[in-house]
Amino acid sequence: MADVTDKSIECLILGVGNILWADEGFGVRAVERFNELFEVTSPKVRIEDGGTLGMYLLEPICETRKLLILDCCDFHGKGAELRILRDDDVRAWSSTKISPHQTGMNDILAAAMLLGKEPEEIAVVGLQPALLDDYGGSLSPEAKAQLTPAAGAA
Structure with a gap:
């Protein structure tokens, strides 16, 4: 990983999830919708499809001052409920994994913190999944x- 002494990315809008697993792919599809609706011209803002890259996301996260994650989240709400999480709510969200075999965002954010390079601000636009048992299916x-609405909230 590059040695980053200053944050080269002002804001990273990161969609994560598995598009082959029903609503688990929400974050990726939401960042695609964001790109359809908005034109970002600042070189200090990056919009990324993080998919299921796991720890490969550590470097851009460490280079980021403000991180906005779009993701499928289990916050025990009703199906397809949308929430914006900040501060302590992000910590609670990141401690829950929907897929037990993947590196969770909690692992990535903890690694950034251990390196002393965590983003100054983190927020999540999260969707409570309505459907997860359709492997190979769409949202x-x-x-x-x-x-x-999620793209607009971002």
């Missing part, structure tokens, strides 16, 4: 209906 209709 549920309820989750699809939340793509534009």
